Amino acid sequence: MFKSTNFTQSELVNLSKEIAVVGVDYTPFTSLLLAKGNTEKATSTIYTWRERSLVHDEDISAVEGEDTTVFTESGRRELNNVLEIFKKGVSVSGTAIAMQSNQLNSEVSDRLLELKINLEKKLINGIKNDGSTTPFKRQMAGLIAFADPTNAVNVTGTVTEDHVKQVMRNLWNQDLAEGQYFALVNADIKEQIDNIYKDRYSYQHKTTNFGLVVDSIETNYGTVNIVLSKHVPADKMVVFNDAYIDLVYLREPAFEPLAKTGDSVKGQVIAEATLKVGSPKAVAVVTVA
Template sequence: LADAINDGSNIDNSQVTITVDDGSIFQPGHIILIESEQMWVSSVSSNVLTVATRPYSGSAATHADDTTVTIVGIARLEGDDSDAVAFTDRTVGSNYTQIFHQEIKVSRTQNQVSQYGIPEEFEYQSNKAVPQLMRLVEKQMYLGARKAGSATTPRAFGGLGTFVTDNTLDYGSAITQANLEDTMELAYNDGGSPSIALCSPANMQVIKNIYDATTFLRVERTEDTIGMVIQNVMTPFGELKLVMDRWAPANTVYLLDPERAGFVTYFPFTFEPLAKVGDYERGEVVGEFSLCVRMDKAHAALTT
């Protein structure tokens, strides 16, 4: 955990009270590091830290306002009384469910016509509906805008862009090995471990070409195939599986921890027959889904 000095001026090498931005993260006994000097916090009052005789370790020095204050440990006095610590209200992300629907309507005559490979038109159209709706669910995962809805406006679930907003890096005109790994580092530094990268076909090819030229490859030998399929990339911050998705946006590569992101099925796709009111058969396929993203800082996005 880290904060910053907020004294309005420098603190000199003998000052024992330090004002910080957020005192709620500190407690008596914390060992803090400011530049190369360690201090021991003896008490906390609001945003003011009182430290013991300086230094606790290192050399006492003058520190500028807004310098980072990092908690590096805790050391309590033997037999000391317990100290209350501040509580931080938990914030919870939210999303909405979204209803996906498609009607199937086939005339009586059309349904009776014998077609090669299609025994019954109504059944054929019903079977086509679910894959088509699944494609819309997938597109919503990338591009969805979160909407609460009303009596006249349908609710909609927010996509990945609604949640993955902290660890983003602009790659400019072209993805490079360096900025791919830099994006992984953003999530890693926040405690995340992304393991999949969702790539558009164009971005998949760019990343493949980056690693095609490297001398560090794990290759399976085949006798009748030329070229390499890059499926996993080893970075200093973990292994990343490349997943090509034709619906992934061309301007964003999402790096996700799949244990902390996924779909929620509120109501699975179901076929329901509708009342017959004319010379046709009619039914609907309907389902209700949402996207759940936990711990947004466990994920990252490479954007342009």
């Protein structure tokens, strides 16, 4: 719990624990990464990594007692993303604080939620910009931008069970490391998925609880967990293997007091972060036309 007594002109209050639990329903993708501990630390404004891949195409049978002369290493393609700054200002008048002493805490909590929602949007939809031209804002590439085109599934009309199987098979064909599969969908596509299975279920236990929500779908190529997110474009379903996805911080979310210049207390909630996709092969996009 952070209190108003924590805020001094020289102190920075870390909010990394608070951001993990605030607004989970509004920010399912960010909350998922934080809950699973899929976070890393950056040391500069560009985060670079080597693509993670597995090699399965060679014969590795060996003769008893032979020397080892052939060595294998994972794919070494270099990938990177840009660290983006997220900032929300907080200003509370002296009168407001006098009337309600915890008003500053409330404002900081609201700004933190707003920051997390904006971070969620960029983690999914961000378009990469290194900030070298006007308006000089560094912007990250999001999950959709990283998706491997060979995984793509194009749909005319509505999503069917065959489309779900196809996108899972595309990911399965990539020989990925083990992980859980998640599909981020907006309301329209979620309703289409629910409709696929509307006549394929039965009620158990709670006979007064009617309705249908599809939380996961089992296929021959793995189980995909369906996650509703209002920040995914209405015409897309984004499927990913969580073993390859990380949230990277240069600066974890924090509250920084600003200089007092009048009858108000000022500060800012700030973070600097980006998305790491260990391999674009681990991300697929279904597009509905």
